[in-house]
Every structure is written in structure tokens, then in C-alpha cells.
Amino acid sequence: MAATAEFACQWCKQPFIARLADRKRGWARYCSKSCKASRQERRTGQHTAYQDRRERSGNPYEGGEFADAHLFSNEDHDCNKPL
Secondary structure: OOOEEEEEOOOOOOEEEEEHHHHHHOOOOOOOHHHHHHHHHHHHOHHHHHHHHHHHHOOOOOOOOOOOHHHOOOOOOOOOOOO
């Protein structure tokens, strides 16, 4: 069985149990993915920047990296077609 210990989440300060090997790697700093995401958003501001781009464009479907992905289709693709 892996060695574990109790740590405090770096975002919400709630206690959680994590493997010592993960902690040594620099992982297991947060009790959940939502705490990690909250901390990352405060640190980088990526989601806020994304929302700002969408708002400026006036189109809620624009502003993302894959905004035009719905325009492409694989219906005409044939893997057996010679080049």
C-alpha cells in the first residue's frame, strides 16, 4: 500500500489525503479539480481573457481556438482514395 498523509488544500485550506510520492513530484497540492482550477484562473486569467474575446466578437460561438470546427466535414473523406 502506498504511503499517504493528510495535507491542507492550498486554495480552500480543507484537509485531504494524498500519496507522499505524488506530493514529492509536486502534485497533490489541491483537494479537488475545482480548487486547482480556481487557483489557476487567479494566477493566469486565461478563462477571463477567453470570455472577454467572446464578448468583444459579439458572437458567442467565436473566440475559441476551434471556433470554426463545425464548418468542416469528414463526409467527403475516403481513406482508400489514392493520392
